Amino acid sequence: MLANPQTPPPPTLADEVAFLSGPGAHGGAAPVARRETHMSWLFFMDGDVLKLKKPVRFPYLDFSTLARREAACRAEVTLNQRLAPEIYLGVTPLRLGVGGLSLGGEGETVDWLVHMRRFDQSRTLEARLMTGAVPDAELDALAELLARFYRQAPRVRLTPETYLARLRAGLAYHRRVLLEPRLGLAGGRARQVLAVLARFIRVRASMLAGRVRAGRILEAHGDLRPEHVYLGPPLKIIDRLEFSPSLRAVDPLDELAFLDLEVERLGYPEVGARIARRVAAALYDCAPPELYLFYRCYRATLRARLAIAHLLEPDPRTPEKWPAQARVYLAIAARDARRLAVLLTRPGGR
Numbered sequence: 001m002l003a004n005p006q007t008p009p010p011p012t013l014a015d016e017v018a019f020l021s022g023p024g025a026h027g028g029a030a031p032v033a034r035r036e037t038h039m040s041w042l043f044f045m046d047g048d049v050l051k052l053k054k055p056v057r058f059p060y061l062d063f064s065t066l067a068r069r070e071a072a073c074r075a076e077v078t079l080n081q082r083l084a085p086e087i088y089l090g091v092t093p094l095r096l097g098v099g100g101l102s103l104g105g106e107g108e109t110v111d112w113l114v115h116m117r118r119f120d121q122s123r124t125l126e127a128r129l130m131t132g133a134v135p136d137a138e139l140d141a142l143a144e145l146l147a148r149f150y151r152q153a154p155r156v157r158l159t160p161e162t163y164l165a166r167l168r169a170g171l172a173y174h175r176r177v178l179l180e181p182r183l184g185l186a187g188g189r190a191r192q193v194l195a196v197l198a199r200f201i202r203v204r205a206s207m208l209a210g211r212v213r214a215g216r217i218l219e220a221h222g223d224l225r226p227e228h229v230y231l232g233p234p235l236k237i238i239d240r241l242e243f244s245p246s247l248r249a250v251d252p253l254d255e256l257a258f259l260d261l262e263v264e265r266l267g268y269p270e271v272g273a274r275i276a277r278r279v280a281a282a283l284y285d286c287a288p289p290e291l292y293l294f295y296r297c298y299r300a301t302l303r304a305r306l307a308i309a310h311l312l313e314p315d316p317r318t319p320e321k322w323p324a325q326a327r328v329y330l331a332i333a334a335r336d337a338r339r340l341a342v343l344l345t346r347p348g349g350r
Contacts, residue, residue, distance in 0.1 A: 025102075076242040196297070297337050307325040308323060
């Protein structure tokens, strides 16, 4: 049977990106800026942003079908209402009709987009740090917002054994990737870091289990980085991780250690430490310093793994970028691991 000549062929990702990059798609004449990430394409208009999720599949997420991308778009909007309600506006269908692609028009839905209100990127924590110091009052306001968020966040039901198994499995995954000979990382530093982390999980298992028993594992943000903190006004935190509930189920100290790590990588180690101290005090969390250091070291190792793992993809973007980035994270992890090894020799990690 011959295909209906009036029915356009299904669009490729390149077709969708080309359409959304043109001002005509958005009913205006102003140029559209765009930015590609590992998982999405973002399109910036005068006052709005549209995010198109790529039809990709990785070990930690699956956007390979239209239904999965729709679910992820709707989850992203719902989850981010808590910390950025005025920014996440809804979900918009991309449709294919006789006249071609359109946003919310007639025809078959071929993709979904997250619709957001555009904000001034120069006001993110990352941008503000890179252009000058951020006043303590603004950092303290961020700490207060995070403390309120964690106090109200649902506790995650899991057993200490499950939590420990998850940490061990993650460590094994780090080992497989970081020590993969094809990726060209020097194995000595990674082995030393991995050994200290494994020893901590073994020697301080009761400490980690105690965090679970005390209800310290929460449904948190999942990707708390300085580029996701908009200092405003008003203060907002965007890009709460939508595709994996298990990756959002973390100890707040773990999440704060991640923010601390990322801020230190930008060259401002005291900023993350100040925020973490303020939030921990507000949560009445008196965990031993070695626990926070373990989380930081673990996160740095994870970030090194995620960076270098780009080279395992069939056609990695900017392949020259990832080895250098992985080495930066490994250097931070190695420094933390040396300190952590000393604390492991002392009772209680003091």
